Amino acid sequence: MQQFANPTRFLSLANRALPTIWVVTIILFAIGLYGALVSAPPDYQQGETVRIMFVHVPAAWLAMLVYTVMALASAVAIIFRHPLADVAAKTAAPIGAVFCFLALATGSLWGKPMWGAWWVWDARLTSMFVLFLLYVGYIAIWQAIEEPTRAAMIARIVALVGFVNIPIIKFSVDWWNTLHQPASVLRMDGSTIDWSIRWPLLVLGLAYSFLFLALHLMSMRSEIATRKLRNLQIARSGEA
Amino acid sequence: MKLLLALLRRDLILAARQGGGVGTALGFFLTVLVLLPIGIGPDQVTLQRLAPGILWITLLLSVLLSADRIFQQDFEDGSLEIMVMAPASLELVALTKAIAHWLSTSLPLSIAAPFLGILLNLRTEIIWPLTLAMVLGSSALSLLASIGASLTLNLRRGGLLISILVLPLYVPVLVFGMSATTGNPEVIAPSLLILAAITLASLVLAPIAAAAALRAYLK
Amino acid sequence: MQLSAENLACERGGRTVFSNQNFTLGSGELLQLTGPNGSGKSSLLRLLASLGEPSHGRISLAGGAPDMNPGQQAHYIAHSDASKSALTVTENLIFWRDFLGGGDLMRAMQAVNLAALADYPAALLSAGQRRRLALARLALVPRAIWLLDEPSVGLDESAQKLLAALMNGHLREGGLIVAATHVPLGLNPDKNLHLGGTP
Numbered sequence: 001m002q003q004f005a006n007p008t009r010f011l012s013l014a015n016r017a018l019p020t021i022w023v024v025t026i027i028l029f030a031i032g033l034y035g036a037l038v039s040a041p042p043d044y045q046q047g048e049t050v051r052i053m054f055v056h057v058p059a060a061w062l063a064m065l066v067y068t069v070m071a072l073a074s075a076v077a078i079i080f081r082h083p084l085a086d087v088a089a090k091t092a093a094p095i096g097a098v099f100c101f102l103a104l105a106t107g108s109l110w111g112k113p114m115w116g117a118w119w120v121w122d123a124r125l126t127s128m129f130v131l132f133l134l135y136v137g138y139i140a141i142w143q144a145i146e147e148p149t150r151a152a153m154i155a156r157i158v159a160l161v162g163f164v165n166i167p168i169i170k171f172s173v174d175w176w177n178t179l180h181q182p183a184s185v186l187r188m189d190g191s192t193i194d195w196s197i198r199w200p201l202l203v204l205g206l207a208y209s210f211l212f213l214a215l216h217l218m219s220m221r222s223e224i225a226t227r228k229l230r231n232l233q234i235a236r237s238g239e240a
Numbered sequence: 241m242k243l244l245l246a247l248l249r250r251d252l253i254l255a256a257r258q259g260g261g262v263g264t265a266l267g268f269f270l271t272v273l274v275l276l277p278i279g280i281g282p283d284q285v286t287l288q289r290l291a292p293g294i295l296w297i298t299l300l301l302s303v304l305l306s307a308d309r310i311f312q313q314d315f316e317d318g319s320l321e322i323m324v325m326a327p328a329s330l331e332l333v334a335l336t337k338a339i340a341h342w343l344s345t346s347l348p349l350s351i352a353a354p355f356l357g358i359l360l361n362l363r364t365e366i367i368w369p370l371t372l373a374m375v376l377g378s379s380a381l382s383l384l385a386s387i388g389a390s391l392t393l394n395l396r397r398g399g400l401l402i403s404i405l406v407l408p409l410y411v412p413v414l415v416f417g418m419s420a421t422t423g424n425p426e427v428i429a430p431s432l433l434i435l436a437a438i439t440l441a442s443l444v445l446a447p448i449a450a451a452a453a454l455r456a457y458l459k
Numbered sequence: 460m461q462l463s464a465e466n467l468a469c470e471r472g473g474r475t476v477f478s479n480q481n482f483t484l485g486s487g488e489l490l491q492l493t494g495p496n497g498s499g500k501s502s503l504l505r506l507l508a509s510l511g512e513p514s515h516g517r518i519s520l521a522g523g524a525p526d527m528n529p530g531q532q533a534h535y536i537a538h539s540d541a542s543k544s545a546l547t548v549t550e551n552l553i554f555w556r557d558f559l560g561g562g563d564l565m566r567a568m569q570a571v572n573l574a575a576l577a578d579y580p581a582a583l584l585s586a587g588q589r590r591r592l593a594l595a596r597l598a599l600v601p602r603a604i605w606l607l608d609e610p611s612v613g614l615d616e617s618a619q620k621l622l623a624a625l626m627n628g629h630l631r632e633g634g635l636i637v638a639a640t641h642v643p644l645g646l647n648p649d650k651n652l653h654l655g656g657t658p
Contacts, residue, residue, distance in 0.1 A: 137408070150457065161409070243560065317541055318539030321537065322541050327527060327531045459512070
């Protein structure tokens with residue numbers, strides 16, 4: 001009974017919240033894009049291409065945030081056996097992978113004017129690449145295991161093992177990078193960036209987060225619907 | 241304790257008697273070592289520069305490709321079910337099987353690999369630190385492989401999937417294994433220590449993750 | 460010792476395999492599970508072996524070791540033999556003896572008439588002989604509960620008699636047996652449970 005009660009309450013909550021979330025997302029994007037494209041000055045070295053950063057950096061933030069959300073949801077699924085937690089983790093993954101891909105693609109675009117090559121094995125980009133692989137592995141596990149409850153149990157372990165490893169991988173990639181080439185150009189130390197660039201970044205980061213929230217809720221909604229449909233079909237085939 | 245020793249002994253005997261043990265892994269290793277100069281070109285200087293990296297990556301792949309042996313057979317013939325039922329801790333069973341894999345496959349490979357590096361014109365003064373780093377790192381490789389093997393226990397396309405799941409986890413071992421052999425003299429000691437720390441962390445975490453995955457498949 | 464199931468239900472992949480099953484089984488009693496394919500005989504045995512959680516109801520064991528679940532005090536003979544082709548009959552049994560904390564190797568081999576093949580690799584055994592090797596675990600390691608899934612499959616007449624004798628001995632010593640079977644085992648079951656509709 002609990003299995004149905006919870007998603008139902010979640011669905012009505014999501015349906016009520018979604019319009020507001022979309023409105024907030026659009027407003028935040030409007031403000032952020034104004035700051036990024038109009039009010040922020042071009043870089044004295046990189047010129048207008050610096051504006052790629054406003055797509056790249058929030059995407060990279062979100063890629064990491066979404067994996068954290070996935071790992072937290074997986075932990076909740078293990079500890080509290082909350083039926084929605086697996087749905088949350090499963091549906092977050094493809095969205096996170098898209099953010100991750102966006103960060104990689106824009107990083108590559110940015111690399112061309114900066115280093116003269118479409119791809120450079122910079123520490124940040126390399127870590128982001130490994131994170132992308134972790135997303136791919138997680139999604140592949142859901143697709144490879146047919147039985148849903150078992151897939152959920154295995155996916156939780158994959159998410160948590162990946163999450164434990166992310167800091168270790170990050171640390172090792174940074175170490176590797178300093179061995180081969182000092183100082184990354186893509187450094188984004190908050191303190192050294194001018195406020196006129198920083199505020200659009202932060203607003204866009206927030207806008208991305210709300211975009212994720214909206215997409216995630218919609219994706220969870222359709223996943224729940226798919227599961228209900230499957231359960232109905234199983235129940236009907238049982239009666240027949 | 242006695243039961244774990246019995247398990248270790250059995251797995252080692254099986255690895256020695258059945259194909260697919262260290263012999264096959266070594267064969268794979270050699271095959272890759274022959275293909276690489278053909279792909280890269282026979283230039284001695286280039287090969288010497290690339291040798292440690294080639295040896296490490298070949299080691300990672302050999303360990304990974306033999307990983308499905310850790311649990312697969314015991315799953316198929318029902319032995320694993322009985323092990324899960326038994327009062328023994330499944331974490332310790334998983335750890336023991338990972339250790340058996342290390343002893344039977346990864347350890348012999350990591351001892352042989354630096355010497356096979358002679359084929360790539362590996363600098364002789366590197367052989368000793370490379371062996372040390374590989375022996376240390378290979379235990380972490382086997383432990384991490386046991387996670388992948390348990391996660392893909394019952395999957396037909398497990399071979400490819402296990403690579404996607406495990407290879408990203410091998411990045412730290414590769415980084416510190418390389419910096420212990422080719423880095424500055426002053427980073428060799430810290431690299432070896434970090435490698436040891438990674439091994440210890442895997443020693444604790446891998447059995448927990450592997451046992452959880454085995455339970456998910458069998459219960 | 461008493462093994463009982465209350466209101467037991469099992470679900471697989473969202474489909475209910477069986478529901479509302481009840482039984483109690485005391486020392487020295489044999490419960491025979493019957494029913495068509497897919498009626499959940501194997502699933503029920505797996506639940507009793509603690510290899511899975513019932514979706515409803517509960518399994519309890521009175522009079523056993525309190526800190527162990529029923530599965531840890533049971534033998535489970537499934538369709539697979541849990542033996543290794545590359546090991547000899549003796550080596551296979553020695554492993555299970557040491558792993559499960561068991562007893563007398565010779566007695567076990569004699570109980571299933573494998574003593575003459577003791578040093579043969581399991582790879583050379585016939586299907587029936589491998590089945591007997593699996594059944595030898597029952598005689599090798601003392602366990603109060605035996606969970607047998609089609610134990611007589613692949614056995615010839617004399618081996619079936621050995622199995623019946625083995626089971627009889629266990630019941631006489633106060634053991635419990637739950638056996639799923641399609642064919643008569645040569646023993647009179649104390650209880651019967653038919654799964655999957657009317658017999």
